[in-house]
Amino acid sequence: MHDDTSLTVGRVTRVLTERLWPAVHAVSVPFTVEAHTLPGEPVPPSAGLALDYAPYAVGSPWGPAWGTTWFRLTGDVPAEWAGRRVEAVVDLGFDVAEPGFQCEGLVYRPDGSPVKAVNPRNHWALVSPSADGGERVELFVEAAANPIVFGPVRWKPTHQGDVRTASPEPLYATRRMDLAVFDEQVHALCLDLDVLLGLQAELPVGQRRSRILRALDDAVDRLDLADVAGTAASARTALTEVLARPAGASAHTISAVGHAHIDSAWLWPVRETVRKVARTTASMAALIDETDDFVYGMSSAQQYAWVKEHRPEVWSRIVDAVAAGRFLPLGGMWVESDAVMPSGESMVRQFLYGQRFFEQELGLRPHGVWLPDSFGYSPALPQLVRRAGFDWFFTQKISWNQVNTFPHHTFLWEGIDGSRVLTHFPPMDTYNSELSGAELALADRQFRDHRIASGSIAPVGWGDGGGGTTREMTGRAERLADLEGSPRVRWEHPDDFYARTHDELVGEDGQPRPGTPVWVGELYLELHRATLTSQHRTKAGNRRCEHLLVEAELWAATAAVRAGAAYPHDELDALWKQVLLQQFHDILPGTSIAWVHREAVEQYARVERAAEELVARSLAVLVGDGSDRIAVNGAGSARDGVAAGGAVVARGAAAVAVPDTSVELHRDGDDVVLDNGVARVTLSPEGLVTSAVDLRTGRDAIAPGGAGALLQLHPDLPNKWDAWDVDRFYRNTVRDLRSVDQLDAAIDDDGVARVVVVRTISPESTVRQTFSLAPGSQTLHVEQETDWHEVETFLKVAFPLDVRADHTSAETQFGHLRRPTHVNTSWEAARFETSMHRFVHVEEPGFGVALVNDSTYGYDVARDWVADGSLTTTLRLSLLRAPRFPDPDTDHGVHTHRYGLVIGTDVGGAAREGARLNTPARTATGAQGFEPLVSVEGDGIALSSVKLAADRSGDLVVRVHEVLGGRAAGTVRVADRVSSVGAANLLEEPLGDRPETDDPATVAVVLGPFEVRTLRFTR
Template sequence: MHDDATLTVGRASRALKERILPAVHAASIPFDVAAHELPGEPIPPTNGLQLEFEAYEVGTPWGPPWGTTWFRLRGTVPQHWAGRQIELVVDLGFDVSRTGFQCEALIYRPDGTPLKAVNPQNQHAVLLEEAAGGEEIELFLEAAANPEIHGSRGFIPTYEGDVLTAHREPLYVTRRMDLALFEEDTHELALDIEVLLDLAQQLPDGRRRHRILQALDDALDVLDLQDIPGTAAAARAELTEVLASPSEASAHTISAVGHAHIDSAWLWPVRETIRKVARTTTSMAELIDRTEDFVYGMSSAQQYAWIKEHRPEVWERIREAVAAGRFLPLGGMWVESDVVMPTGEAIVRQFSQGQRFFEREFGVRCRGVWLPDSFGYSPALPQLMVRAGFDWFFTQKISWNQVNVFPHHTFEWEGIDGSRILSHFPPMDTYNSELSGEELAKATAKFRESRRASGSIAPVGYGDGGGGTTREMVGRAQRLADLEGSPTVRWEHPDEFYDRAREEVPEPPVWVGELYLEIHRATLTSQHKTKQGNRRSEHLLMEAELWASTAAVGAGAEYPYDELDELWQMTLLHQFHDILPGTSIAWVHREAQETYEHIRARTERIIHDALTALVGTGDVPVEANPTPFSADGLPAHGASPVPEAGSDAVLLTETKDGGFELRNALVSVTITPEGHVSSAVDLASGRECVAPGQEAGVLQLHQDFPNKWDAWDVDRFYRNRVTELREASSLSAEVTDTGGAVVTVDRSFSASTLQQRLILEPDSRVLRFEQSTDWQETEKFLKASFPLDVRAEHTAAETQFGFHRRVTHSNTSWEAAKFETSMHRFVLAEEPGFGVALVNDSIYGYDVTRDVVDADVTTTVRLSLLRAPRFPDPETDQGVQTHVYGMVIGAGVAEATRAGIEMNMPRRRLNGSQGFAPLVRCEGEGLVISAVKLADDRSGDLVVRVYESLGRRAEGTITVNAPVAGVREVSLIEDNLTDVGTSAPVRLRPFEVRTLRFSLG
């Protein structure tokens, strides 16, 4: 940059910051302020307006952490302000260097009408567009004193993340609560200078840049810094020519959509999110009213539902704006969920609950899935999106990769079944765009499909904690709509962008497989009880639907539609991408565990009531089996008498060195005196599962202090230091009443203790580990290691409706980056003819390494059990934690799938007066039933979902034990696709998911 240019930029920047922006509201008078600090939780606004208020002096501390203070403001418009725009200006004690994560407020008029929100970057509200003079103004502010958990000092452990442990001293000091004149010319001049400054600093050295710099100098020469409002119009006139110069025909096009990515919980509890949504949507409705072309997009049906329930006065404004096409429901999901850990059924319900809400309330369906900030994307997701009726996908999170740069911005994403969906990542790499010059230049320079595609998307507005788009951003967009040297900016529905992209790039590049995020890998492990509650809730709800459907069809019982919807919605909310990943404050996870217990109790009652309706009352032992296998000897979704323990009991023998051998008809397992597995033999083949000279089930403890994001990240160097927990404080063994054998081992390390029960049952290939850990560690990572005598080129890890293969080597940087990966109920290490699987009830993370023992390659798989990060919850996972996992000795995909489902959906045994036949039977190798439920439209039709689990083509038949009048194939959200007839033959491609709807006669 030339010296003259440097001087101009410095001159304009200082004048803008120190003189022009403060002059937008230079004339002001303070309100008379009174306040009422609530002693506990927030109250409805109608109650807040009726509080008794006491005099309050601006400049006084207010607001203990998580507290609410209601302020009442009263003032009179001076007569000499007649004809001018009058605004409220509020500074609650904001840190203006940050966009959020602190105090904020919603402004109400005396009649309870919400006016607008105020936050650090949006401190005004329009009161009168043209004052008459003498108006009496009364306003109420519902101010939230949310602590800065993530402050300017970085990620520092704090106990303010829970109202139960936070201190009670005031956090903030108000600076300003004024009635102010709005100087429109000054405001517009500030935007003119800001946009031109940004552009000049991004342009190459040339005539356009120098013309802008000269115009800025000319404007500042005209501007009287002692009378900015009086000279702003003249200064603006000096900028007219450079602002009117049109953009090039080939300029990159920015499809802007107003946005405020509001985390449904994160550094604040769910109850505060409800208020954040109310504040943001009120501001966005107000901005829509004051503009002609601005559009605002918001995802998450849950957030709309909160507003409908808790803020009806805001809800009506949203409904009107949606009807006008200015407020855009996006995403079609209940929340912006994690999409790595939830089951396939949970993802389906995210879609079905979301789309049902949007259609019911607004008469619209979302065409695309909007997930800007989730921590990686499952390879099963493309099929689920396509089969739910979506035709596009949006995210930007992959731009956070630590090592590898993703090669596309507009592309097709192909999933495990071959389904493809048009996808887009914004090249400006943010979902919180301010339309800055730097962002716009990056979008132009980095867009990888620019040879064909004309533009990209920009979500515009302050996010994470909400806030949304500001009038300043709208003002920038107006100037950037057609400005030489800049991309062109237009407000546009994402649907329109994707339609144009599809035409411009008819054969886009293709990305096959998972979209792995090379950061935030520890989200697969943090906050174990939250993950455990999620897994149990998902499976209990699927089981509750099965038994309730069976009871409704077979016994005439009432199907609990409303209750199941409510329980699913609770579960789906807690799959939000900062709750299920374990990255929220302590308050969020404390409440999540309470909610999961609530879900457990209610689903168990639904199951109990349904089974009682089916078996009656009596003393006949009945076994109810929810495991959804086909053609494998299991009664699919049915019942059978409980077998007695027989002569095939496990043989338990003590070894010479004080360990134990466990043997049944299928496998032999040797346990060392330290409680580790030194041998696990498949008796039919004679194959040993444990790598030579190694032991399986060894617990390993790592130091775990990532570079930045404690609860989110585990960095590769954690492997450099490991302690193996080899010593046992006690070891014992016994035979169980079921004919099985159990070895119990107790361990202690540092301040923690744990107990493991290693269990082998008759006729089972699964060595089961039941582990209880009193976890008292800090910044540690606990793994369970299984060195396997298997030369596996890949692992097969279960994902939604199938599995995903990952190589076990690290030949390239892409493979090396995947040093911690995801699974659902199993991970399988297999060579041709033999494999070993690890199954679990609540574990999502694992890692794999290759080793050479006696010139033979072995495979070590380690399960990720517990972490102990200190931010944002300094007590993460402290206390008693339970895990159940198992080693499947001699397994392929079918055995791994079966063992994983059985571990998560065990058979139920109860007494009644009779048994009952299965409602649904499925025949066909590899076919797995995922859901049996009654249709969402409450017609009484039966919906059955089935998928191919082995990764190959399959054929089979689904039979319903009831009169069937007709069968239709439907989408995942139960839209009609094709008539099938009166029977249900099934032909599936590898990993294909099909949903059938049976009309019962």
Template sequence: MHDDRVLTEDRIARAVRDRIEPAIHWPTRPLRVGAWEVPDEPVGVAAALGADFHPARLGDRWGRPWGTTWFRFDATVPPDWVGRRVEALVDLGFDLPIPGFQAEGLAFTAAGVPLKGVQPRSIHVPVDAPPGGPVRFLVEAAANPDVAGDWSFRPTGMGEKATAPPGPLYLLRRAELAVWNETVWELAQDVAVADGLMRQLDVRDPRRHDLLRALERMLDRLDPDDVAGTAPDARAQLAAALGRPAHRSAHRIVAVGHAHIDSAWLWPVRETIRKVARTVSNALRLMEHDPRFVFACSQAQHYQWLKDHYPGIDAELRKRVAAGQVVPVGGMWVEPDANLPGGESMVRQLVTGKRFFLAEFGVDPAVGWLPDSFGYSAALPQLLRLAGARWFVTQKLSWNQRNRMPHHTFWWEGLDGSRIFTHFPPVDTYNAELSGAELAHAARTYAEHGRGSMSLVPFGHGDGGGGPTREMLAAAARTADLEGSPRVTLASPEEFFAAAQAEYPDAPVWRGEMYLELHRGSYTSQARTKQGNRRCEHLLREAELWCTTAAVAGRIDYPYDDLDRIWKVVLLNQFHDILAGSSIAWVHREAEQAHERCAAELEEIIAGAQSALLGPGDGEVAFNAAPYPRDGISALGARPRPRAGQNPVVARRDGDGYLLDNGALRVRVDARGLVTSILDVGCGREVVARGGAANRLRLHRDLPNRWDAWDVDEHYRRTAVDLMDTEGIAVVGGGVSVSRSFGDSILTQRLALGTGESARTVEFETVVDWHESEKLLKACFDLDVHAERYAAETQFGHVFRPTHRNTSWDAARFETCGHRWVHVGETGYGIALVNDSTYGHDVSRTSGPGPATTTQVGLSLLRAPLFPDPRADHGRHTFRYALVAGADIADAVRAGYAANLALRTVAGRGAVEPIVRVDHPALVVESVKLAEDRSGDVVVRLYEAVGGRAAGRLAVGTPLAAATQTDLLEREVSPTGLVAADRGGVAVALRPFQILTVRLRLDQGPAVPR
């Protein structure tokens, strides 16, 4: 019996491959082919219509890596094809098992109107010509190389045009005009569903044998010499088996058309623009034939690209949005990395994305949509709710290495206690095909059986694969009510969530971050991209603050358009494969250049606002955009530069080592350049663990199991070399300079002590000319504190993580993400490590002499992965980080801002009063700007930063006419943190980590510039 079953399955597979599928398009006629190779970067269809095409034929090789070839196809529809549906078939040389990551095309009419994409699983092009009539269409063919090398992830030069091999990559395999035999196609879909379901059922299940026997009868009635003629009879043999209804308790699946398209990854941004056009045009074609089909499309940037580059597709898309078939989801500008962007950046992802969808379509997306980001910060629930989202969906945690998420439908609770109803599709993919295996997997693994009964399945080939196909829609129709299968319904994400929440309102709660147990190297890879993002985030903060101050004073016009444009560049480059450092060299080169341009323009904007405020003068004025006073400078304002601060630093040779002393800290550096002692003079406390060191540079072998740029796997810890040899040590400029060389790299560090309010700070500047491969460089600190847990800054707050490895969940967090600081401490004493551009951290407990338990903190500075960019991070880098002794959480917050918002000094006179002030140390002003509606109102965003309740006052420098609490989109909401307002400011009372956005209407709005 078993052998008979296997033989029948083999017979089915061969019949489909060799008989049924070839008969779907038959008869055929060859197309005449012309080709025009674009000399360099892509051009529009208008240029192609006027180009000089040369004759081409099947078997011709085409396409330099990253090049574009336009093909022109001509034919005449045979007169005897009357009443038959005609399609063209174009195979650009596709690798069928992989739907994306290779050549792609977009077909245009002879008049230049986009038709549909041409991809490996969707090679047909509709033909609109009568029998005997002429056919002409063009295909813009992109020779995108397979950078992944069939997922072997070997180092490759394909990531840049300059390093890619010059020869053509692809072979034109097929160019035909054909009759589409709908009945044969329908038979193929019947067989696919029946066979797919049969193979998922247990061998003892009678339903399996029912399907198997029906498939056998189908094969017996199908004449291999007349497939088209016998297809109706063959279909009839399957009708009864495919007509049996599902059990009433069958799992319910809401299938949502989707095409996950990375805004850049193994291709540059310019190629993503074309991928979006190809995929959306495919979806629009499907909607012409199936009104049930709903396509969820995220990333406002993608819609903007269509508007800018493909107005025809954009116009058609807008009609389908209005009809409810195209559904904007996510509400963000792109699908960003959810760990690395700063708090205000995550706000602007939502604000910029949602404002676009509202302005362009009148749609306010209710579903947060981040299926592929590499973990999810605990700040997201509050941010999503404050932006008006009701639900959230993700998928990536199915990739966890060790622990499986215990729920698929749950409430996700964030830092502040905000909860959002969340779904984690048990199909475990965001590129489903609605195959029998996928549907069975979703039903089998769904964690909420007996409580909930439904799950979401996003279906469609992503990343250039073309999105949903007509075959997928056929599968959905056949599994709508089919015995042995989940019941599949085509619907929107909103319809799914409304039903799921109504069914299961008391779903369990998952609190805190959703940590991805994979891709931990993404906190460190491509340091220049991360550093550029961090710098631009803080420059944007400064630019908005000073431009608001100057506009309110009537000195300038607020640069709305410039700031909006710069924000959009920064937001695009926070896409999860750009900021994470997991893209090809081309992408990171462009990201670094974009950050440099943004930074330069922001510096000009800041200087212009400062100059307008201060006027000419020969004095020196210092200013600071940090939310706290620093070194005598009032926060958020400008003052004449103060005299040198207290705590002068002594730096001198001391025996075999060196001594740094500012009266608050006494630091010893030994002959190896290691910090062996940091004495907190005020309390007599030693910071460095006995026998340990601070700022010990450690080089690890870094050989991930698979995903080079993405992963740091735990075995890296077992191979480490401490960098002890020095090229030289000297006292330089009040600090100690240490030079080292190792491998092919050289490194210089400067150690110094802070002064004034920063007197308890040891500052480190590390300059590296890095030329290693498959290595990880860390700066390690052995600290004499007994820390059960540590705090790491995230957006608008911090999370606590254990330093121990009691559970598998704890052990999996061996490398974690922190923003500007991490803090370790015991009762009565703590230490903060702050940085200006570092995200990867490891924190662990160590055992010293005797029973003492101490804490080791490592900052991940640099990696050197070979894929997808074999030269990742090579070159010069500068890192600044600092240790703050005797610090509590509030000190860590303060020092983190100070490290990233340095004091600036400009020529000028007078002083500038802060436009707003707060009077509670836990209240942090994150953003000061003018309102998005250009009314002249001032918008202030602040939050509680230390994890407690904070009541205080937001004082305003200009008389206040009115104050309202808003959501992130600056729409008025019922006050939950704003207590009262008067002419001088606003009384606020915030919960732990609460974010408050206040809109201030001033008596004196922006005036005519002077």
């Protein structure tokens, strides 16, 4: 025995790496290989198998970026391999350091049935578990030459992030394409040594570690390196005793679930994700067949739908594995969406379409929300999760925090309405676990809730096309099921983990047990803050389409009820699913390659056209023929037009009254003054807002000496993740845009005062701001057109406000979130860039100001002292960025932003103005008007959506919510005959609660703060 630990570890590591792993497939013969390179996009497997193949020499280059090459492999199993397990070993030119970001392949049999994928950490595919010897083998490999876009390659002029700009040169060269014997004993010895090496590295000096080191030395002593296959079994016997020692009674339990986090688009286009999912699920189905207890979990109904549509031969294997309880649908959402920027209605549809797919296609519903990788989590989610019928929530991303370590791994998360959901973060700090000794020890060591909980989750497998869980991982799990010095590992459905954990945290009375932690409010990720701004066109498309689809549903429902029109279920479903897909957490956040965002913008334009056509169709039915012009802005109504969460806001379908006030525009020296009797706004010769007076109170919203609508530029080169991050030091340098090229002022034919300001940003970029003040309006609107061609630059617009605000109130799904404006603690200091939807509001007693917007999600706030010692608040909207990775042309081109300064308002007024900006009134031509289909009365109650039920029963589904953060009482009235009404969950299913009412068309509602209520009316 060697006393020197490092000598033993070094010896065993080298033998394992250089001799044993290569010996797993040491006996082999080469395939005869032929190939066919497709000239364009992929073809279905049936077409791939029928291609004309030409001879190919292994080692030759193949695969221009984003291309597909089909390989045909043929060979004969040697007679002497009879009774042995025979596999195909295929190395397409893999780099094991990047398992999910390069070439991949899916192996098919001649009949088109899939075998499994080949990936950088998973080169094999089964030919026969016990060969006859002498049989003919024919296999096909659909190989994708996805480029590696990480690293220095991203700076090349010909960048690989779009098929239109990618290099035509081959990227890869194959290394091996062989028929080989799989040596089970050598493979098992590799895993024995691997597990023990990992375990001993985490143990303290003592008997257990010393005995493992001795056993490792003994095993290698028994191994004849000239005859590895013949001596592997003997070497394993030296390890039997140390592998048989059981774990301690109080050992931490790891609930492992197979996993392959597959981004629905990121460093590859959506079309490639379709194939990544097919490859991975084929491999996982194969691994399920070869194991007894392994379970694999996959989220995202969209990904299942892709397999069903494009790879039915793989889909049938998924269906069978789901029925056997081994393939686990997780999450219940259409995709693993961003959880901050989508509207409330969008989040509802993520759940609605996700759960309906899983139930209709697979006969089950996931019980938890699985979002390991989104970039922060809205405080509205706990309520939405519970009201959609889910019991638990899972993520891992908060472990990426830059500044503050999150204090819990297992806890109750409380949202803005008071709802709570059982939540778990894996202490392993990864969703790509290999079940290594280091990972297991980390999970045990840093699990912060040992006092109340006994275990944690480990998502196990290579993600993003890396192939998922491997047989090496299942082999480790087998050895770690009950091993001294290690947490216990068992394959387990997350539902079972959460059920056990719930009993540990919550008593039989439903109350948290003493010591159970509760986290209140948002789960803010102290990283990736720039995802609120990158790729503005994608964000603008999302916002516009969210509102249009809710509006289209509302008008279609009105046309169906009022005029008997057919409700366009199929069209709306297809449009919603496209928008939901693009809310995936690397599309909407702006962090994908150029190809992805190019297609996303094209799809948003298509959805917008289709939704507008649906609205027009419904309005045509409703107003009939004629020449009267009827101004309409919704088919429902709400108090003061207040709404949030993507709602269409309405005051009825009658003509919209124009205020009797008029707007004056005059010069005061070099200043331009706009006055409509409600607000008086002064713009300086620099085109900046130097005063914005609320004439009702006499208060000026602009801080003394300040200038609003000031565009500011910052250098923007974060330390690591270009499109994702903005680091705090960006604020150290700022350039104000004060120079004016042009300033024109006039009152247009509609009586609106407009001031146009044109500025030069740089020789490459310009900006045009149009300020407008309408009669009777308290909002100064700005329409900004920016021709943007900057690089690594951040554009913001600042409003210094004469408000001493202790907090901001920023809209989130179905409500708003209050955040402190101070930085007393590291937690507040880390929130230097935060999220909003349509408005952010600040106030002091008696006076408030808001900024509203149509396509912006990021903002920052600062408390500033002015010369006289008073405290002011500066709000800045984040408008554009210009990162170089993964899209070197991010945001280049022309952009339109619309935003507004609401002068003198409370948070309800901010919500109303934000909704108005995002849902402008419509004018329809026809012969008749009509009453609103749904009307809402009650302070603080907003109408969020009106639609026909997804189950196509014809029932009317109406969703309302409380918007001010207080308690509210009111009524919801349907202007149609209904037979009954009842409460429903977010999946539109009756809850059994039937309000007491003499007239089911008029329902009294009482809502708690930010409560969301769904009502279902049977017509």
